[in-house]
Amino acid sequence: MNKAFVKESDDDEEDAPAGAPSLPPGTRNYMTRNGFERLRAELDQLVRVERPALVETVRWAASNGDRSENGDYIYGKKRLREIDRRVRFLVKRLETATVVTPSEQENTEQVFFGATVTVFDVSADTEQTYQIVGVDEANASEGRISWIAPLSRALLKAREGDVVRFASPAGVREIEVVEIRYE
Secondary structure (H helix, E strand, O other): OOHHHOOOOOOHHHHOOOOOOOOOOOOOEEEEHHHHHHHHHHHHHHHHHHHHHHHHHHHHHHOOOOOOOOHHHHHHHHHHHHHHHHHHHHHHHHHOEEEEOHHHOOOOOEOOOOOEEEEEEOOOOEEEEEEEEOOOOOEHHHOEEEOOOHHHHHHOOOEOOOEEEEEEOOEEEEEEEEEEEOO
8 A cells, every 4th residue: 555545653643642742853751650540551551551441342233233323332432543543642641751750859959850840920910839740731720730831830949938939921921939849
């Protein structure tokens, strides 16, 4: 077959779910131990539980005859493709992961990956706490921000008492580093 009609790519983004965070080219996939374990648990659940059960359902639906109007078969095959895509994505992310244990950080005076940082927003007069984590474990509503986010990049290498400026969607903000912890 002509290569023009074959999709051959090792690109990580090909299997990424819509809206999934992407890593900047040439960077490592830093991840905390908890984030790594969460992704590995999801992969294990998909491979050992969900996929085999779905394969059994599809097999049963296929044995019922006409597959063109069989909702169980059609939905099952579609869901199998989604699971396989997610499995490929998780395997690639886990293979390229560089696991960092925040509690083993030697230089606890500065903000690095894995730090839990309490900051005071000078303009909003509010205090917030963030943990700097990997792109796959970021969840702003839980206070976990990706190490490639503008706020994280501004905080990197800051020390307690430093005032940091960074560009946010609301404009330039100034925040003061109140506390740095590694847990």
